[in-house]
Amino acid sequence: MKNESETKALKTVSREKAFYFFTSIGNYTGESAASLKEFMEKINTVNIKSLEFHLYRGDFEKWVAEVLEDKELAEEIGNLRPLNYSGKTLRENLLNLVAKRFKELAEL
Amino acid sequence: MKVKDNSFSLDSTDMKILEILQEDARQTYTTIGKRLGIAHSTVYDRIKRMEKYGVIKKYTTLIDAEKAGAKTITAIMTIITDPKESEHVAEKLCKIPQVTEVYTSLSEELQIIAKVTAENQETLHEFIATAVAPLPGVLRIRTSIVTKKFKETQPLIVNDPKRLTPTENKNKSREGENKSEKRVGNKSAKNCF
Numbered sequence: 001m002k003n004e005s006e007t008k009a010l011k012t013v014s015r016e017k018a019f020y021f022f023t024s025i026g027n028y029t030g031e032s033a034a035s036l037k038e039f040m041e042k043i044n045t046v047n048i049k050s051l052e053f054h055l056y057r058g059d060f061e062k063w064v065a066e067v068l069e070d071k072e073l074a075e076e077i078g079n080l081r082p083l084n085y086s087g088k089t090l091r092e093n094l095l096n097l098v099a100k101r102f103k104e105l106a107e108l
Numbered sequence: 109m110k111v112k113d114n115s116f117s118l119d120s121t122d123m124k125i126l127e128i129l130q131e132d133a134r135q136t137y138t139t140i141g142k143r144l145g146i147a148h149s150t151v152y153d154r155i156k157r158m159e160k161y162g163v164i165k166k167y168t169t170l171i172d173a174e175k176a177g178a179k180t181i182t183a184i185m186t187i188i189t190d191p192k193e194s195e196h197v198a199e200k201l202c203k204i205p206q207v208t209e210v211y212t213s214l215s216e217e218l219q220i221i222a223k224v225t226a227e228n229q230e231t232l233h234e235f236i237a238t239a240v241a242p243l244p245g246v247l248r249i250r251t252s253i254v255t256k257k258f259k260e261t262q263p264l265i266v267n268d269p270k271r272l273t274p275t276e277n278k279n280k281s282r283e284g285e286n287k288s289e290k291r292v293g294n295k296s297a298k299n300c301f
Contacts (some may be wrong), residue, residue: 020241025233026183026251028241 009036009070010105019055023049036068036105040098043091051091055081060094073101121146122154126163129155132264133167170262173260180225182254183232185240187220193245194218200243206235229253 018034021042031046033039043051054060058078065074076097085093111130118126121144128140137148137155144151158164173180189197194212201207201222209223226232 015242015244016238018242020237022233022237025229026185026236026249028236028244028246028249030188030248032241099222101246 007075009042009068009101011035011068012038013067017067019060019067021046021050021054023047023053026035036070036073036098036102039064040095040102043095043098048087048091052086055090055094070101073098116157117146118158118163121150122158122163125154126158129164170260180227181229181232182257183222183224183226184252184254185220185222185236186250186252187222187240187246188217188221188248188250190245191218191245193243195221197243197245201240204239 004031012035015032015034017041018032019039021029021031021033023029029047029050029061031042031050055077058081061074061078062071064077080090080093080097083093124144125140128135128143130298137151139293141148141151155164186198198210198212198220201210201220206226207222207224209221211221213219213221224232224235232251232253236251241245241249
């Protein structure tokens with residue numbers, strides 16, 4: 001049986017609480033994610049600059065922790081930062097983390 | 109020039125009064141009258157009429173924020189919108205205090221151009237991410253942060269220095285005289301702010 005925080009992690013949030021992908025300060029790509037599933041899909045397609053911009057600002061982990069309320073995934077994303085990944089490697093590693101967590105939660 | 113609701117027309121004297129007020133709205137009716145060679149009562153009547161019909165919207169102050177000690181940054185946002193939602197996005201932006209100017213523009217796509225002020229880059233980004241990007245119909249946003257301001261004035265509706273006659277130019281040097289006279293743009297003349 002899923003506990004409360006795991007259920008929350010699979011929810012779809014309102015437009016106001018969605019994650020908006022930017023490539024730099026104030027430059028919005030037009031891509032957003034309102035659920036973990038959508039977040040996973042966007043990681044696969046969004047401009048790579050956006051992943052680099054948000055990862056090193058800590059935006060992903062903040063959104064995952066505060067909005068999706070998944071502290072475990074937030075911590076794992078935070079652990080990627082010191083590795084200084086960029087480009088395709090960053091996309092693959094981030095995607096693996098999020099896809100793995102999504103699969104775990106979906107199967108619970 | 110006709111006022112939009114056709115209530116009355118602006119003639120060349122009205123236009124000259126507007127031009128002078130745009131240079132300095134605190135000039136007295138007498139000073140303006142002298143520059144144009146007309147009675148101060150005529151200047152008064154015409155200004156009151158232009159205020160009544162909304163040609164003169166308000167008297168305001170152009171402040172140098174930097175000198176006033178305000179530590180803010182200014183950015184220009186270009187917002188690409190869904191054409192169906194463009195008006196709504198523009199209207200919503202107008203209601204946000206941090207957004208100081210909003211325009212729509214048509215190039216390859218329908219765009220909204222808006223000027224925004226923020227305390228720093230982080231608050232600017234936070235503001236755009238939480239208040240602008242989520243607006244329905246916003247497709248993309250490009251933001252340029254202003255690094256140096258070279259000029260900032262109100263747009264002149266009439267901008268032809270040759271239109272001032274020699275008499276008017278000569279009278280320019282007399283500006284500042286009659287300090288005790290009632291100024292056009294002071295608070296007692298109209299609630300400016």
